[in-house]
Amino acid sequence: MTEFTPLMSFAGGLLIGLSALLLMLTWGRIAGMTAIIGGILPPLGRDWSWKAAFLAGAILAPAALSMAGHTVEYAVPVSTTALIVGGLIAGIGVTFGSGCTSGHGICGMARLSRRSITATATFMAFAVATVFLIRHVFEVTI
CATH class of the missing domain: 1.10.287 (Helix Hairpins)
Structure with a gap:
């Protein structure tokens, strides 16, 4: 059973919504992860740079939290x-x-x-x- 974490879940939802909003406002693109991942695989399109940056943020943000001492147990x-x-x-x-x-x-x-x-x-x-x-x-x- 997963631990119930309403505040962390709420904060995570806000960050996901904010990132989707900022991507739409700055690049005019939708934050669909499948298309973003597909966009960094060869052959590279002209949008690959922002897609790589978006994915890097999705990977590095949890890594930074982990290095700061916040861990989430999961199975x-x-x-x-x-x-x-x-x-x-x-x-x-x-x-x-x-x-x-x-x-x-x-x-x-x-x-x-x-x-x-x-x-x-x-x-x-x-x-x-x-x-x-x-x-x-x-x-x-x-």
């Missing part, structure tokens, strides 16, 4: 195989959904995009159904 309660299968399924969803949860859920919904609202509702419905099936139908305890 991965599934096998490596399950993580790989889940990643492949998410990749398929990103492809068919024309974007990821950050692009649709954070940025698209903030812009009141019908496509993003529909995509996010679909993500959430499948997440609820998956948890229900795993915990209550198949009775897998994690």
